[in-house]
Amino acid sequence: MASNVPVVRLENVSKRFVIRKEKSLKERIVNAGRSAKFKEDFWALRDISLEINAGSSIGLIGPNGSGKSTLLKAIGGIIEPSTGKVERRGRLAALLELGAGFHPDLTGRENVYLNASILGLTTKQTDYYFDDIVDFSGIENFIDTQVKFYSSGMYVRLAFAVAIHVDPDLLLVDEVLAVGDEAFQRKCLDKIRQFQSEGRTIILVTHSLGQVTEMCDRAVLLSEGSVRFDGAPQRATVEFRDLLEDRRLEDAASHGDDSVDAGRVLSASVRAEGRAEGDAIEPGDDLVISATFSHRDGLERWVAAVQIDSVLGQAVYGTTTKRMKMSLPRLKDARTIEFTIRDVHFGSGKYFVNVSLMAHDGTHLHDRPQIASFDVPYYDLAAGTLFAVPEIADIGVVDQAR
Amino acid sequence: MAGMQNVAAERAQRLSELPFEEAGARSALLQGTVASVVDIWKHRELLGLLTRRELKARYKDSSLGFLWSLIKPLTQLLIYAIVVGEFLGAARSLNNFAVYLFSGLTVYLLFSEIVGGATSSIVANAGLVKKVYFPREIFPISAVGSAMVNFLIQMVILLVAAFVAGTLTFGPHLLYGLAAIGVVIIYSAAIGILLAAVNVYLRDIQYLVEVVLMLVMWGSPILYHWTFATARMPGWLAEIYLNNPVTLAVVGFQQAFWAPGSGGEPLPQLGLRLVIAAVVGIICLIIAQRVFSKLQGNFAQEL
Numbered sequence: 182m183a184s185n186v187p188v189v190r191l192e193n194v195s196k197r198f199v200i201r202k203e204k205s206l207k208e209r210i211v212n213a214g215r216s217a218k219f220k221e222d223f224w225a226l227r228d229i230s231l232e233i234n235a236g237s238s239i240g241l242i243g244p245n246g247s248g249k250s251t252l253l254k255a256i257g258g259i260i261e262p263s264t265g266k267v268e269r270r271g272r273l274a275a276l277l278e279l280g281a282g283f284h285p286d287l288t289g290r291e292n293v294y295l296n297a298s299i300l301g302l303t304t305k306q307t308d309y310y311f312d313d314i315v316d317f318s319g320i321e322n323f324i325d326t327q328v329k330f331y332s333s334g335m336y337v338r339l340a341f342a343v344a345i346h347v348d349p350d351l352l353l354v355d356e357v358l359a360v361g362d363e364a365f366q367r368k369c370l371d372k373i374r375q376f377q378s379e380g381r382t383i384i385l386v387t388h389s390l391g392q393v394t395e396m397c398d399r400a401v402l403l404s405e406g407s408v409r410f411d412g413a414p415q416r417a418t419v420e421f422r423d424l425l426e427d428r429r430l431e432d433a434a435s436h437g438d439d440s441v442d443a444g445r446v447l448s449a450s451v452r453a454e455g456r457a458e459g460d461a462i463e464p465g466d467d468l469v470i471s472a473t474f475s476h477r478d479g480l481e482r483w484v485a486a487v488q489i490d491s492v493l494g495q496a497v498y499g500t501t502t503k504r505m506k507m508s509l510p511r512l513k514d515a516r517t518i519e520f521t522i523r524d525v526h527f528g529s530g531k532y533f534v535n536v537s538l539m540a541h542d543g544t545h546l547h548d549r550p551q552i553a554s555f556d557v558p559y560y561d562l563a564a565g566t567l568f569a570v571p572e573i574a575d576i577g578v579v580d581q582a583r
Numbered sequence: 584m585a586g587m588q589n590v591a592a593e594r595a596q597r598l599s600e601l602p603f604e605e606a607g608a609r610s611a612l613l614q615g616t617v618a619s620v621v622d623i624w625k626h627r628e629l630l631g632l633l634t635r636r637e638l639k640a641r642y643k644d645s646s647l648g649f650l651w652s653l654i655k656p657l658t659q660l661l662i663y664a665i666v667v668g669e670f671l672g673a674a675r676s677l678n679n680f681a682v683y684l685f686s687g688l689t690v691y692l693l694f695s696e697i698v699g700g701a702t703s704s705i706v707a708n709a710g711l712v713k714k715v716y717f718p719r720e721i722f723p724i725s726a727v728g729s730a731m732v733n734f735l736i737q738m739v740i741l742l743v744a745a746f747v748a749g750t751l752t753f754g755p756h757l758l759y760g761l762a763a764i765g766v767v768i769i770y771s772a773a774i775g776i777l778l779a780a781v782n783v784y785l786r787d788i789q790y791l792v793e794v795v796l797m798l799v800m801w802g803s804p805i806l807y808h809w810t811f812a813t814a815r816m817p818g819w820l821a822e823i824y825l826n827n828p829v830t831l832a833v834v835g836f837q838q839a840f841w842a843p844g845s846g847g848e849p850l851p852q853l854g855l856r857l858v859i860a861a862v863v864g865i866i867c868l869i870i871a872q873r874v875f876s877k878l879q880g881n882f883a884q885e886l
Contacts, residue, residue, distance in 0.1 A: 186599040198884050235595045254883060258606035258716035261880030268603040277714040284636050286643040295636060298629040299715050350598060380591025 188351055188382050189233040189256055194265035196226040196251055196406075225251040226262070227406040235271075235350070236380040238373075240393035240414060242421055243403035244428060249386045250355055252403065253277065256384065257353050271350030271382075274300050276341070283340065285329035289320065292328055293343055300347045310346045317368075318342035338365055345372050352376060355386045370396070390418045394493045418494055422550040443477035444546035447515055449487075449536045451553040454521065462555045464568040468522040470553070472536045479513040482541035487520050490533045490551070497532065497566050498522070501539070526568035527557045606716075616869055619876060622718045630721055634728030637700075641729075652733045653740070656692055660685055667806050677808060678845040679748045682741075686836040687805035689741050690763055693734040694771045694829055695796045700726030701775025702782050703789045709886040719879050720872065723779040727772055745840045752843040760839030762857040763832035769864035770828045777871040780878040783885050803830045804837075810848055825850065828860045 200221040225248045233239055241249045254260040255267050257275040283292045293314055297307040307314075315324055318338040320331075328336060344352075352373075373396065376383060387393060393400050393414045400417035402410040402424070410420040449472035452458040462468060470487050488499035500520065502509055509518070533551040540546055563571050623630070642648040664681045668674035677683050701723035705712060708722050745751035782788040802824075804812060809830065813821040824830060834850050835857055842849065850856070 186595045188598055190603065235598045236591055256606065259713065260883045267606040269606055270601040270603050271598050275715055284640055286640045287636060291636070291639075295629075295632050298626075298632050299711070299717060301717075304628055304632075350594065378591065380594040 186235040187232045188235045188271050189231070189267070189269045189384075191229055191231045191256070191267050192265050194226055194229045194252075194255060194262045194267060195224065196248075196255060196260060197263045198223045198225050224406050226255065228265070229406075229408055230265075231401065231408070231411070233382060233384065235382055236377070237399055238377055238383040238397045239385065240397035240400040240417070241384065241386045241403060242388075242390065242393055242400055242417060243409070244425060247403040248406040249403055250277075251406075253353050253355055253384060253386050269351065272301060272348065273351045273353070274344050274347045274349035275353040275355075276344050277353065277355045283328050283336065286327055288327055289324040289331070289339055293324075293339065296340065296343045297347060300344060300349075302347050314339075314342045314346050317345070319365075334362060334365070341365075341369055345376070349381060351382045351384070353384050356388065390421065390494050394418055415492055419551055426548055426550065444480060444483075444512075444538045445475050445477075446536045446538050446547050446549040446552065447473040447475055449473070449534060449549065449552045451534050451555050461558050462525065462527060463558065464526045464560075466525060468525045468555075469519060470522070470534055470536075471517055471519040472552075473515050473517045474512055474538050475515045476512045476538075476546075479511055480540070480546075481511055483509055483512050483546075484539040484541060484543075485509070485518045485520075486537040486539055488535045488537075490535060491566050492531050492533075495566070497527070498525075503539075503541070528563065528565045528568050529557050529560045530566070531556050615876060616872060619718060619720065619872060623720055623724070626717050626721055629717065630725055630728065633721060633725040634732075637725055637729040638732055649736075653736060656688060656737055657740075660688060663688075663806055673807060677847065679750055679841060682745050682748045682750055683837060683841045683845070684806065685741050685744060686840045687803070687833040689734065689737045690767055690832050690836040691800055691803060691805055691829065692737065693730055693764070694767045694832070695800070696730035696733060697727050697768070697771035698775050698778070699792060699796060700730055701772070702778040702792050704775075705779045705783050705882065706786070706789070706886065713883045713886055719882060720776060720875060723775045724772070726775060727768060730771075731768075741840060748844075750841050750844045754843070756843065757839050759835040759853060759857070762854070762861065763835030763839070766828050766835070766857055766860050766864060767832045769861060769868055773864060773868040773871040776868070776875050780875045780882075783878070783882055799829055803827070803833045805833055808847060809834060809850065826856060826860070828864060831856055831860050 200223055229252065241252060243249050251260060253275075254277065255262050256269065257273065257277065258267070259275075259277070283296060287295065293311065294304060294307050297310075297314075298304070302310070315321055318335075318341070320335050320338060323331065323335060328339075331339070354373075373383060377396075383396075385392070385397065397414050399412065400410075400414040401408055402417045402420050404424055409424065410417050449470060450458050451468065451470045453460060453462050453466035454469050456466075472485060472487065474483075474485060476483070484501050484503045486499065486501035486503075489497045491497050500522075502518065509516075532555055534553040534555070535548065535550045536552050537545055537549070538547045557568070560568060563569065642651055645651060647654075660681065663684050664674075668680040668684070674680035704722035704726050705719060712719060712722075742751060778788055778792060809825065812824060816824060825834075831853070835853060837847075838849060838853060841847075
């Protein structure tokens with residue numbers, strides 16, 4: 182759906198935060214000479230260049246503190262970059278915090294006008310959309326109540342309803358879709374899909390990788406303020422998981438907790454029984470996953486686990502030696518465990534195998550996401566992750582009179 | 584679906600014709616000022632809504648509501664009229680002392696409300712500043728708007744009082760009043776915009792402002808006639824005292840609404856002084872706005 186008309190251009194954007202440790206005049210004067218000691222530089226964004234085309238949907242992902250929200254704010258013009266420049270065109274609506282402009286003492290109606298105005302609508306335009314907005318939010322009965330009496334769900338509904346009615350060319354969304362009940366979330370997602378088909382550009386910050394693979398056609402992975410990966414959402418989520426795993430190991434190492442580092446998943450492979458690795462898996466095959474583990478210091482009670490994910494990152498199947506009530510002998514040197522999963526019926530597509538080494542209490546010692554993968558051939562009669570043969574019969578006209 | 588594709592293509596087409604704009608505020612010197620003014624003008628409806636929000640929220644749950652914004656200055660007036668006017672004897676040398684007092688007080692309260700309100704406006708609206716972009720000058724300016732509403736109500740009372748006392752006459756001297764309002768708005772907006780930005784970085788400013796505003800009140804001839812003060816000052820100090828914009832505005836107001844029928848020594852060249860003050864004030868306002876737009880780049884992370 183994306184065209185090649187850029188709407189946002191970032192050139193070498195960097196943002197430095199100065200963290201000061203004192204705030205009052207007295208402290209500043211007292212510390213004036215040694216102020217360097219009370220300051221700390223922090224680069225929230227480093228040298229980011231991006232071009233975003235009209236009609237594309239971009240997911241910004243990354244661990245906490247990686248600069249996702251800062252980048253989104255820089256695009257929205259809320260934060261001015263220290264160096265570099267941000268250019269954009271077209272009407273912008275930012276959902277950085279739903280209801281940011283809501284004043285608790287005003288009624289829902291007054292807030293709709295205020296918020297719409299903040300997002301750039303004139304009063305006349307708001308008059309025109311008002312009924313639609315209230316209708317979408319589904320809180321007609323409370324529209325003349327002060328918003329401080331609203332539940333957080335009602336708050337969000339009203340704010341989202343306003344934001345999507347301002348006819349933006351570019352919509353910035355910061356983790357706000359996670360609120361509201363399921364029915365409303367669905368409504369929001371439907372609306373976002375409609376936006377996509379209307380060629381609007383959406384930039385989304387989220388921690389839900391499922392949302393990224395489902396809704397975006399491009400993902401940007403940020404880490405410590407730099408772009409780590411920019412491209413297809415599926416690849417980006419894989420990179421992200423690797424990044425988190427690296428982080429976890431580093432973290433453990435820096436805490437002197439080297440026991441975490443000691444356990445390893447060395448390798449793993451997947452095949453259908455009786456066939457070679459890399460061959461397609463047919464419905465009815467027995468799936469064989471063999472994984473090799475080791476532990477530097479020796480581990481008494483341990484658990485081997487496998488999980489199969491669809492390309493969307495959704496877990497389709499998983500089992501562990503613990504579930505099988507199997508106790509394994511002490512792990513030290515490389516030892517291979519073979520899981521045989523009988524009579525699998527996967528739907529067509531690609532699947533990834535994740536293998537984990539866990540302690541008996543369930544702590545993950547080492548994860549190897551997407552260590553192996555397999556393909557299931559295309560089946561034209563049905564879609565989904567489950568294979569089953571469909572049969573359809575026309576039962577005939579239903580007799581209404583009876 | 585074909586229709587949808589068209590919508591998308593049309594949008595892409597339209598966007599491809601739009602020029603790129605830099606996100607946020609520009610900080611170039613003169614073009615920056617013009618761009619900011621245009622930007623603020625585009626958001627004038629929002630300005631109105633924010634001002635209304637400010638006013639509505641202020642007395643939200645009180646049953647007397649707006650009356651409170653009158654009760655305070657009227658009480659102040661009463662105290663000063665009795666204590667300063669009668670007990671201390673200021674009323675003996677100034678005819679219609681209550682009108683004299685209220686003319687000065689009204690214009691001073693406008694100044695103090697704008698400066699006070701504007702200074703804390705950015706910090707008070709932290710939630711908005713951090714989450715949405717629109718010209719941030721809107722906040723201090725909306726403080727001007729809400730102060731104006733209170734001012735107009737007090738103005739009505741002042742006019743009624745002046746009419747009753749017989750000091751309200753029509754003539755060119757009323758222009759002093761208009762000029763005084765202009766000068767006060769220009770200076771208080773300039774100071775308010777500047778301090779609003781500085782207050783983000785240094786929260787002490789809002790407390791400092793309260794103290795300085797009190798000094799300004801006693802430093803301008805509201806409770807006494809300006810000749811009382813200049814008589815005890817060396818010449819150069821008297822000039823500084825007389826030419827400070829709040830003094831000029833206070834004297835201008837007294838000249839417009841109190842002097843006719845009350846006597847009192849008029850300040851020489853009051854008109855010229857007011858015009859010069861206004862011109863200097865506009866330059867200050869432009870500088871304040873430039874400083875503001877330089878500082879605002881970091882608002883979102885300082886709040």
